[in-house]
Amino acid sequence: MPSVASVASYDNAKVLNRFDLTKQPVARLRNDEAVIGGIGNTNFDLWSAGHRPQNFYMLGSMGLAIPIAFGVALAQPQRHVIALEGDGSLLMELGCLVTIAAQQPKNLTMVIMDNGLYQITGGQPTPAAGTADYVALARAAGLSKCAWAGDEEDFNRLIDVALADDGPTFIAARIDDKPGVGTTDRDPVQIRQRFMMGLGVRSKV
Amino acid sequence: MRVGSIVMDTAHPVGVGPWYEVVQQTLKRNDVKLVTYVPDKVFTPLIKNLHADPDFLTFPTAREEEALGIVSGAWMGGRRGAVLMQTSGFGTIPNVLASLVVPYQVPAIMFVSERGTLGEFNLGQALVCRTMRPVLESLAVETHTITRHDELEFIVDRSIKQAVATQAAVAFILSPLLTGGKVFEA
Numbered sequence A: 001m002p003s004v005a006s007v008a009s010y011d012n013a014k015v016l017n018r019f020d021l022t023k024q025p026v027a028r029l030r031n032d033e034a035v036i037g038g039i040g041n042t043n044f045d046l047w048s049a050g051h052r053p054q055n056f057y058m059l060g061s062m063g064l065a066i067p068i069a070f071g072v073a074l075a076q077p078q079r080h081v082i083a084l085e086g087d088g089s090l091l092m093e094l095g096c097l098v099t100i101a102a103q104q105p106k107n108l109t110m111v112i113m114d115n116g117l118y119q120i121t122g123g124q125p126t127p128a129a130g131t132a133d134y135v136a137l138a139r140a141a142g143l144s145k146c147a148w149a150g151d152e153e154d155f156n157r158l159i160d161v162a163l164a165d166d167g168p169t170f171i172a173a174r175i176d177d178k179p180g181v182g183t184t185d186r187d188p189v190q191i192r193q194r195f196m197m198g199l200g201v202r203s204k205v
Numbered sequence B: 001m002r003v004g005s006i007v008m009d010t011a012h013p014v015g016v017g018p019w020y021e022v023v024q025q026t027l028k029r030n031d032v033k034l035v036t037y038v039p040d041k042v043f044t045p046l047i048k049n050l051h052a053d054p055d056f057l058t059f060p061t062a063r064e065e066e067a068l069g070i071v072s073g074a075w076m077g078g079r080r081g082a083v084l085m086q087t088s089g090f091g092t093i094p095n096v097l098a099s100l101v102v103p104y105q106v107p108a109i110m111f112v113s114e115r116g117t118l119g120e121f122n123l124g125q126a127l128v129c130r131t132m133r134p135v136l137e138s139l140a141v142e143t144h145t146i147t148r149h150d151e152l153e154f155i156v157d158r159s160i161k162q163a164v165a166t167q168a169a170v171a172f173i174l175s176p177l178l179t180g181g182k183v184f185e186a
Helices: A018-028 A041-048 A065-075 A087-092 A095-103 A134-141 A152-164 A188-198 B019-029 B041-052 B064-076 B094-101 B123-138 B149-166
Strands: A034-037 A055-057 A081-086 A108-114 A145-148 A169-174 B032-037 B057-060 B080-086 B109-113 B142-146 B170-174
Touching: A018 A041, A018 A108, A018 A152, A034 A041, A034 A065, A041 A055, A041 A081, A055 A188, A065 A081, A065 A095, A065 A108, A065 B064, A081 A087, A087 A108, A095 A108, A095 A134, A095 B057, A095 B064, A108 A134, A108 A152, A134 A145, A134 A169, A152 A169, A188 B064, B019 B032, B019 B041, B019 B149, B032 B041, B032 B064, B041 B057, B041 B080, B041 B109, B064 B080, B064 B094, B123 B142, B123 B170, B142 B149, B149 B170
Parallel strands: A034 A055, A034 A081, A081 A108, A108 A169, A145 A169, B032 B057, B032 B080, B080 B109, B109 B170, B142 B170
Antiparallel strands: none
């Protein structure tokens, strides 16, 4: 049985690109999985990977991509939900890992894009850069299924395993300092309404 | 039985019992069965009873903004939720209200146990309490301070319905006049 166990560590994980990592798994989604993009570049790259009605783009509320995804997962236990979050954003709301470990939502996958930088504000290092290990933090929070992605192939494998098995799953990838490749249309009501239609909560009228 | 314009379900009477039972029954009647919270002493009996009620999924979060994020996601997924917090907890959520709940039109239902007034012993609570209503007012969030038990069920029931119908958040500030508050010996 495939496992999220990975031989990768922070030190030997290849530095990848956020947009490449975002578009590949999104293209592989087959079951209308919900995807929540965090503030800034994670949702810009999600948008640029090709809009889907099951995508939600966060415009503020830094750190809440994972809690929002968790809420969707609680509301729709039959649908898998993926949160795409940056390392700086996760630092804003590290405590949410503890909550999720306690509640054990089976249909939630958390993906952390770690470049050690607040890329969008000018590339300043985060207070964790070069010191903290997000997978180790997740494991210590009580999330047993967590791994660093060794390379792009390993990342895609980890996503496939997460979608096939019971979660919650936490996947971290080291990424470069490239900005997002596009910009999300910033219309929160439209984003929310399309998302609810995509989840079947609102009818398409 | 009908009292005024309120239809009473005599098998499951609402508006009777202590405040926390009225809140629990009113939430249930409005299908608000996900409750996230950062605890408060005053909410102790409500939290205990929600955990004991199999109709509810209720759990603590590390921060109030996380609790709001979860109910926002749940609502978009078709499940109604409410958040419990104390006054100082409210002080941590203005950014989430201004950047998620209000602009995305999420009918978040918030219960705030009011500290900082009517016998407060902690200056920090008293000061953060002064910031709460101006924040809610500046964001045009529907806010009710509930002081009377005989108005509790009506305010909560009608306001939840209004929040859902108008896709707008509501804050219930539960006064010590209603809950007894947190008492100390001067």
